[in-house]
Amino acid sequence: MKPVTAYEGATGGRNLSVPVAPATEGSLEAFLAGEKMQAAFVDLRAWRAAGNVKPFRARPFGYLEMTASWPEIADAFLFVRKMEPGEFPEPVPKDQ
Helix, strand or coil: CCCEEEEEEEEEECCEEEEECCCCCCCHHHHHHHCCCCEEEEEHHHHHHCCCCCCEEECCCCCCCEEECHHHCCCEEEEEEEECCCCCCCCCCCCC
16 A cells, blocks of 8 residues: 545545545644645655654545654655545456
8 A cells, every 4th residue: 555645535446436534633634735735745754864753643544544653654655635536447348
């Protein structure tokens, strides 16, 4: 699983859309949304190199909010302000 996170929107795939509730105040996602970021690459390696490993709230795995020392767990997060479910074309039958 890749550490992708969003402030709000929906996740899912073909014929499935699951709402992603807006991130809570004080989380990384709420901070980035408050800074008017539409997308961001959060380089946690740089935070780790600077000794900034204090735990903070984020939800990079399955949109479940967790508090952790993320720079010790992941190298980076990809933030998207509003997540949208993937769109997939209908499969073509093998006999066509």
